[in-house]
Each structure stands twice: as structure tokens, then as C-alpha cells.
Amino acid sequence: MSDKPKNYMNPYLAGIMLGLVLLATIYITGRGLGASGAMKSVEVGVVNAIAPNHTANAKFYQEYFQEHPNGIFNNWLVFEVVGVILGAFLSGLVSNRLTFKLERPEKVKSATRIVGAFVGGMFFGLGAQFARGCTSGAALSGMAVLSTGGIITMFCIFGGAYLFAYFFRKLWL
Amino acid sequence: MGPLIPSEGLNLVIGLFIGIAFGFTLEQAGFSTSKKLVGMFYGYDFTVLRVFFTGGLVAMIGVVILAHFGLLDMSLVYINPTYLWSAILGGLIMGLGFVIGGFCPGTGICAAAIGKIDGIIFVIGTIFGVVVFAEGYPLFEGIYWDKYLGNVQMNETLHISQGLFVFLFMAFGAIAFIVTQIIEEKVNGKPNPVLQPKSRYIGFSALIFLLGLSAFILPNPEDYKPAQIKNEVEKGNYQVAYISPDELALRLINNDENIKIYDFRPPEQFAKVSLPNSINLKIVDLYRKGSNKLISGDPQIKKIIIANDEKDAITAEEIIKNKGYKNLYVLQGGMQAFTNDIINFKMPVTMAGISPNLIATYTFRDNASKTIEQLIKDSKKSNVIVKDKKRVLGGC
Numbered sequence: 128m129s130d131k132p133k134n135y136m137n138p139y140l141a142g143i144m145l146g147l148v149l150l151a152t153i154y155i156t157g158r159g160l161g162a163s164g165a166m167k168s169v170e171v172g173v174v175n176a177i178a179p180n181h182t183a184n185a186k187f188y189q190e191y192f193q194e195h196p197n198g199i200f201n202n203w204l205v206f207e208v209v210g211v212i213l214g215a216f217l218s219g220l221v222s223n224r225l226t227f228k229l230e231r232p233e234k235v236k237s238a239t240r241i242v243g244a245f246v247g248g249m250f251f252g253l254g255a256q257f258a259r260g261c262t263s264g265a266a267l268s269g270m271a272v273l274s275t276g277g278i279i280t281m282f283c284i285f286g287g288a289y290l291f292a293y294f295f296r297k298l299w300l
Numbered sequence: 301m302g303p304l305i306p307s308e309g310l311n312l313v314i315g316l317f318i319g320i321a322f323g324f325t326l327e328q329a330g331f332s333t334s335k336k337l338v339g340m341f342y343g344y345d346f347t348v349l350r351v352f353f354t355g356g357l358v359a360m361i362g363v364v365i366l367a368h369f370g371l372l373d374m375s376l377v378y379i380n381p382t383y384l385w386s387a388i389l390g391g392l393i394m395g396l397g398f399v400i401g402g403f404c405p406g407t408g409i410c411a412a413a414i415g416k417i418d419g420i421i422f423v424i425g426t427i428f429g430v431v432v433f434a435e436g437y438p439l440f441e442g443i444y445w446d447k448y449l450g451n452v453q454m455n456e457t458l459h460i461s462q463g464l465f466v467f468l469f470m471a472f473g474a475i476a477f478i479v480t481q482i483i484e485e486k487v488n489g490k491p492n493p494v495l496q497p498k499s500r501y502i503g504f505s506a507l508i509f510l511l512g513l514s515a516f517i518l519p520n521p522e523d524y525k526p527a528q529i530k531n532e533v534e535k536g537n538y539q540v541a542y543i544s545p546d547e548l549a550l551r552l553i554n555n556d557e558n559i560k561i562y563d564f565r566p567p568e569q570f571a572k573v574s575l576p577n578s579i580n581l582k583i584v585d586l587y588r589k590g591s592n593k594l595i596s597g598d599p600q601i602k603k604i605i606i607a608n609d610e611k612d613a614i615t616a617e618e619i620i621k622n623k624g625y626k627n628l629y630v631l632q633g634g635m636q637a638f639t640n641d642i643i644n645f646k647m648p649v650t651m652a653g654i655s656p657n658l659i660a661t662y663t664f665r666d667n668a669s670k671t672i673e674q675l676i677k678d679s680k681k682s683n684v685i686v687k688d689k690k691r692v693l694g695g696c
Contacts, residue, residue: 210319247401
């Protein structure tokens, strides 16, 4: 067995697989896939542990607790995202892609990539709150059920990325 | 009929397995590397667009097909609500995050799972992004809840048929696939080795195109079937069994336990006046998940279908008959006739020249009018109005 990473799956085939996973999800559970919701749970869990007085008083957390009466982590998306971690790990394992490294374009410094990943993540996390979901929960799942908001968000994510791409080309090219 | 909606504990376990399939697929597709993800914004790698759009289209068409064949009750499926300004603003902020960070939350998690440090940092970043939102919430609250359009679907927003919208969306996807491949080849100066031979992809596109066309002839049954049946009713094309107002009145007075009344009048009217032992239904309820539990499956029970208009009752009767129910009766003349002949019956002032048979009928009606008025009063609390079930709560 060679240690060379295997090729990625044909994109259209992977797309069909992704579509079928999403369709099965909708048929079984009546809801779509998601990712950022689990991060919200983690955020609420951590802040709640550090500063319970704050979460008891701030409106954002009060609304969260009202919407999640079963507890912060007893939540479908949290279980689904734990699955995503396992699934991605499994895929990395069978395709020899497990590593421990900072991936960055050659011309880009490690520090730049680290800051970029953090700041980019922050924007994504913030935007996902406004849009009530991220690329998975709002854009992809919204598209499957023809949701107006989901489709608008999808076009804004990709449109916005194209709009801003020129200004951040030094991070990638 | 879907969605199956398993019990809470089981649902969580299913969520775990769905997540495994989701994560595995994303990683196999190459979504665990930021180079591939941002490639589409700089023109050198459109993998993400191909996977994402194919996935969305497959799921969309699947949903439309399942709904068409009555296998998926869309009124129970979570449709992301639309808060217009927030959806736009959030999308743009995420776009900014995408080109700076090189991931989105789902793909960042995949990258982190296979040990990419940039993925781990990105995920930590998103958690801080939520902190920013939480702390600024009093400031953002206004725009966050503004311009609410409901759980609307794009075809409703654009006032076009669902089929046309799905078709246009597919056409958009197909064009995007072709154009981005041309761009990619120009930027890289060579064809993508993964996407050869081309003939296979032309065949594939044709298949997608045909599927898209099929969406035209796949509207949701509740959107066209009742109108279709009503049209046939107008032409008098159905043979139905009738029950006369007098017979129904007699059975009600005798407290006949072998009848059940299905009332298709508007809920407001039903709330005001409804016959004993009756259920208020809407035509769409017959297309909902669990509709077979609404109507008695006992073949001994006479199922009496009433509406204001006899033709509406026949429409409902035909839909119920198509589901395999037997022993169905339509109230002759509709609730209109029952109201005139029984509930509001007034004895003629003079009986001169009226046949003895008719006099007997009139006497019966006069008595029935009083008895049934009392029955209606007594049954007011026990009668059922079928409420809409709640959608599944989803989203991030």
C-alpha cells in the first residue's frame, strides 16, 4: 500500500452523493443539513460555563435557551456535526490524507495564513448568525426546499466572495 | 409518507449517521483543502461549484419528485424562513469570510478533522464570530428581524410555477458548469484531466436537462388534483351515492352510531354551526401526512361528506374514494339544502291541497328542526376542527 494521498472523487459524482445525503436527511428528519448551528451551541456552552451571569442576562443567550429547552448540546445539529468530524476523519483515513499541518500557498507566510483563517472564520461565524445558517444550513439545504431566503443567501455568499476576492488575492495567489 | 420524523432520541442517532455520510462526502470531494475551495473565486478550480450545485440540484429535484408522488408532505418540512435584509447581509459577510479564511463552517470542520491546522483555527474563528454577534445582538436585532417574508419558496416570491423555477435553476446550473469549465481551462492553460472524456459529461448534462424538464410535469398533487377533479364534477362525470337531508336528519335524531360526518365547509362556519359527530376538514388535509388517520377505516361506517355546495362535497368524496375508502355518501344539495329543509324549516301557513305524504314529511321536518337545533348545541364542544401540524424546526 502506498502512502500517496488518493485522488479526490469526481466532482459531479460527489455532488450526486451529497444531494442524495441531503435528500435522505429531508425525507427522514424533515429538515436539512447544517454546520454553523453546532458552533453556536459550542459558543453558548463555553460562554455559559465561563460567565453564567452574563448568559442569564444577555438577550441573545436568553433567546437561545428559550429555543433550546432540552439543553445546549442535546441538539440534532450537534450530533450531526460530531458525525461530520467522524466521517471526514474516516474519509481522510481511507484516502491517506490524514496529516497535521498548516496548509498555505507557498508564497504566503504561516502567520498570515493563521490570521486569515481566524479572521475569515470570525466573519463566517458572524454572517451565519445573520443569515440563520451557513453554506450548509442556509444555502445548500435552503436550495433543496426552494427557500427564498436560503437561495438569496447562497447567491450573496458566492457573489460576495467574488466581489471581495480581488482585494484578498495576495492571500491565495 | 415522509418526512418520517423519528422520535427524539432516535433522531439524534440518525443525525450522527447522516453527519458521517455528509462529512465523508465533503472530504472525498476535496472540501477539506482551502486551496480547492477558494479556487473558484480565482478561476483555477471550480470543484466546489460543481459539487455544491450538483448536490443542491439533485436534492431539489428529489424533493419535488417525492412531493409530487405524495411521498413527502412539504407542509411538515422545514423551509428556511426569509428575513430579507438579514439574509443578504449575512450572505455577504460570509462571502467575505470565505475569501479571507478559505473555508466555510462545514468544510472547516472537515479540514480540522483530518488534521489541517488552518481548519482548526478557522473553526475557532467561527466560534468567536458567534461571540461578536451575541455581544452585538442588541445592535443587530433590528435588521435581524426586519423584512420577514415567512417560510416562502422562491417560485412563490417570483410568482412562477414551481416547475418553471426548478427548470430555470437547472438551466442556470448547466450554464455555470459549462462556462466555469471554459474559464478553468483558460486560467490553467490546460484541460482538467478529471473531466475527460467530454462525451460522458455531455451525456450527463443531457440527463440532468431531461430531469429538469420533468419538473414541469411534476407539480404537487394538492396544487392541481382538486381543480382537475372539480372540473370533472362540473361535467357530471362521477357516479356518487347520495344521502338526502331528510335521511341524514333521521339518522341524527336516532343517534345512529354507524355514521360519521366529514364537513368540508370553512372552519369559521363549522365553528358556528356543525352537525353532531362531525369532523371539519380542508381538501389539502387529504394530501397531508397522516390523512388516512382522519377518516374512519371501518367499512361498516357510513361516511357522509358535506360541504356548502354539493359539487365541493363530490370533489372531496372522489379524493377520499381514490384513497380506497368505501361506503361514502354525499349530502344531497349540500349544507345549503340541509339548512333550508331541516334546520330552518318553517311549516307552510296553509296545508290546503298538499298531499298526505308531504304533510307527513313536513311534520317530520318541523320536529327534526327542533331536535337537531338542540343536538347542534350539545355537540358544539365535541366536534373536531383538524388543525395544521407544525413544521419541523431546523436550520443552523
